[in-house]
Amino acid sequence: MTPRTTRVVCLVRRPGKEPLPGDFAVEERPLPPLGEGQVLVRNLYMSVDPSTRGRLETTEKHYTHNFAPGSPLDGRALGVVEESRCPSVPPGAFVRHQLGWRERAVLAGADTDGADLIDPRLAPLPTWLGLLGQTGFTAYVGLTRIAALRPGDTVFVSAAAGAVGTAAGQFARMLGAERVIGTAGGPDKCALLVEEFGYDAAADHRAEPVREALARLAPDGIDVYFDNVGGEQLAAALHALRTGGRIALCGMMSQFGGGRRTVDINHLIQAVLKRLTLCGFIVRDHDDLRPEFEQRVAGWLRSGRIVARETVVDGLEHAAEALLSLLGGGNIGKMLVRLTPDA
Numbered sequence: 001m002t003p004r005t006t007r008v009v010c011l012v013r014r015p016g017k018e019p020l021p022g023d024f025a026v027e028e029r030p031l032p033p034l035g036e037g038q039v040l041v042r043n044l045y046m047s048v049d050p051s052t053r054g055r056l057e058t059t060e061k062h063y064t065h066n067f068a069p070g071s072p073l074d075g076r077a078l079g080v081v082e083e084s085r086c087p088s089v090p091p092g093a094f095v096r097h098q099l100g101w102r103e104r105a106v107l108a109g110a111d112t113d114g115a116d117l118i119d120p121r122l123a124p125l126p127t128w129l130g131l132l133g134q135t136g137f138t139a140y141v142g143l144t145r146i147a148a149l150r151p152g153d154t155v156f157v158s159a160a161a162g163a164v165g166t167a168a169g170q171f172a173r174m175l176g177a178e179r180v181i182g183t184a185g186g187p188d189k190c191a192l193l194v195e196e197f198g199y200d201a202a203a204d205h206r207a208e209p210v211r212e213a214l215a216r217l218a219p220d221g222i223d224v225y226f227d228n229v230g231g232e233q234l235a236a237a238l239h240a241l242r243t244g245g246r247i248a249l250c251g252m253m254s255q256f257g258g259g260r261r262t263v264d265i266n267h268l269i270q271a272v273l274k275r276l277t278l279c280g281f282i283v284r285d286h287d288d289l290r291p292e293f294e295q296r297v298a299g300w301l302r303s304g305r306i307v308a309r310e311t312v313v314d315g316l317e318h319a320a321e322a323l324l325s326l327l328g329g330g331n332i333g334k335m336l337v338r339l340t341p342d343a
Helices: 051-055 125-129 134-146 163-174 187-195 210-217 231-240 265-273 283-303 316-327
Strands: 005-011 024-030 038-048 077-084 094-097 104-108 154-157 179-184 201-204 222-227 241-249 277-280 310-314 334-338
Touching (some): 024 316, 051 316, 077 104, 179 187, 222 231, 231 265
Parallel strands (some): 241 277
Antiparallel strands (some): 005 024, 038 104
């Protein structure tokens, strides 16, 4: 029998300067009856993403919707189909979808807003939300299509110990970069970047100005900057880039929360003097690349040439804590919440 309710995480109130645990609550909400062409999914894992922070604000984003107080959160999740009225998505199938932050979901079985079938034989289930999911795809699109990485390039990645950053560093190496440099918060994360994720060098942005670090680690300049942060790190990259350098603008986490700092826009003169290319992107605009990405990255994983790393928190009741930890830099690689103990 189809369950009638599910536990969900709801936004209680919009955060102040920084989100607090009391801004969120786990509530019991009704599930719609299963209609023709729909499936009931029991979620196994849900993704916790930096972009969630921006969706808690009042300012609406043009590429998605912001959360409203009193309403459930959503985001990428992976689960198993418990019941199906869609012939192409049978019970027992594993699917990826957009109705995370809840234990069960009813969704369309076969469209772009519904269930996306995945093959657990290609990679472990959590990997489909990390390196083989939107996270890895973001890194791949940013490096290949947006920054047009070329063999021999020197690449700089900010927030390099995060989900996108650990993917971008490894992908840059596989795509032929000669030198890969990252920034992270703290010496332990910087050591991991070099020891585990294939970076040639890493700088602790809390201990050293990024502009000085780049001058030390890439004295001849950089060719590509994969920007997850904006702010000071973007300004530093503008000065470090060689003539004709390229910037893939992926995220601006420095712009959210009470600790945000402004950086003089006059640094942009470097883009003129050096004939730089700065290009922002939204990854879902590039879905035509997904088959190539999945085939290529699955091959790298199988061969052991890249590694998948996740930080996993157990239980829907701890999902908000996982988000706050992520925003405070408490993760290595992809932050996930395991919703089913035996997943």
